[in-house]
Amino acid sequence: QQQVKQSPQSLIVQKGGISIINCAYENTAFDYFPWYQQFPGKGPALLIAIRPDVSEKKEGRFTISFNKSAKQFSLHIMDSQPGDSATYFCAATNAGNMLTFGGGTRLMVKP
């Protein structure tokens, strides 16, 4: 199975709060897990990525948590800001640049 399941589909968070988006996968051969942020009318922008030999990776306000045994990974956005309002996609691959994407999460951060 090549699916990546993402939840929730939409998320509303207050400014300053923590946004959490979850993804689950089935293919244990996946070896690279990036997250992308997409604003309306733009292409997806790479936010942060992790490989399965690491359980957590942090870049600024963005953190990926990775649970290999559960085949799950999540994106945490700390101190969420209205400018973070966008659609977020998780993805995975075991075949180089052939990404399998989750369905996306539309995040709205309320001021």
Add this chain to the structure above:
Amino acid sequence: KAGVTQTPRYLIKTRGQQVTLSCSPISGHRSVSWYQQTPGQGLQFLFEYFSETQRNKGNFPGRFSGRQFSNSRSEMNVSTLELGDSALYLCASSLAAGTSYEQYFGPGTRLTVT
């Protein structure tokens, strides 16, 4: 460094026609991948090119094809357009192929088929 550029940005075609979309990768990037984005199916991988060779292909009909030139620029072609081909077509470039490299997306070409 300039990002991934795609042309044209918007396109309107009629059923049965064919269309060619163009992508120029980030300078120094040799791998180009194409994705289709629709509200119903989300982001789906079409194909990847590296060194003018198709490396991977997604689950799309043969009407979808592509190629890569020696300067790494890539084109994708859709023949005999169907209404369901209306989508945002995204190109992504990365340094190389063979392992998972960071991919950077262009702004996309919005194709509308009427």
